[in-house]
Amino acid sequence: MAKVRVLITDDHEMVRRGLRTFLSLHDDIEVVGEAASGAQCVSQALATPVDVILLDLKMPEDDGVATLRALRAAGVAAKVLVVTSFTELVQLLPAVREGAAGIVYKNIDPAALANAIRSIHNGHILLPPEVASAFMAGGAGPDRLGHLTARERDVLAQIAHGRSNREIARELNLAEKTVKTHVSSILGKLGVDDRTQAALYAVRHGLIG
Template identity: 40%
Template sequence: MIKTLIADDESIIRQGLETFCTYDSEIEVISTACNGREAIELAQKHQPDVVLMDVVMPEMDGIEATSIIKKELPATRVLILTGAIKRETLIRALKAKADGFILKNIDQVELCHTIKTTTTGLFVTSPEVVLYLSNPVKSGGVLKNLTQREVEVLRFLANGKANKEIAYALGLSEGTIKTHISIILSKIGMQSRTQAAIYASENGLI
């Protein structure tokens, strides 16, 4: 069973998400929270596999709560759940080490599939977010800590290129590319290639 915690300040949303989850025998909602602080307390108590985390909540917002949960319970997957896509929110979610970003208009089948997928270690996001990111806005100075070579590697990575393809294009070894990617992830504060690709899109590299 995938132990799931739902955090949202609107009771109707919490109930709706919980109902969706009950349709799947592999998912168990172990508790619900109405604010970020309560979400942290319940996560510490129950150690869920997945947390569905709303963004705007009283006492403590969902992204701040996500950051704390990921530090204390790194194995717990946290999916940011929101009614609207905002660049600032997406970037904050990535920096908080969120494991996915989904919209509240998600249907039951997609929600359950997303919960199951994130437990495999993959970063998940709604199709609408991908479409939104296809029209990036440049953000001056955000990538200033990267060398020119690292920016080149990040651009290839963001375009879905494998290490072997990047190495061939730049005339480098695969080992060197792996090293560059590790350094890039460390510098931009991301944990996966997918997160780095979204970050690159946000900063106008693709």
């Protein structure tokens, strides 16, 4: 099985070193790079194949939210797991809106961090309960599920369960190219930018439990 390729982004060298040392103990996870700033993170993510980016929110040059925005603008496909000491919703909700697939706190148990990396790599959304509740409670726009076709609703439900286009194609007996077309249509109709936001939208509006 291929290893999960991880890029660590934190402006503190000791944090990066500690994360690298710990993650090196896991046979299925490989640290492929380190970045001390958002700009370095984007540059390395474009230059090196990366599956998951560990991202600090507070960095001196450009914060994590700006980095998330830059990663998306650059077309970086890697999932982003925010690792932060912030607990205030005003700091965390913008990261979710900019496409973070997960948020964990820096006091997380090391084994739980490894599992979080695996989880978002597999397409799941991983948010603290208070963050997920606050995000779903407001600011996500009107209910546009009625604009979706029945097939698009099926595809969105699969997205919300963390499945890839290939897995959705197999589950719904569709061509992968057809699934890709449905996904593009879903994002446009919901007015969201990526699969993570589409999944959160589906949860908020009751498409899945």
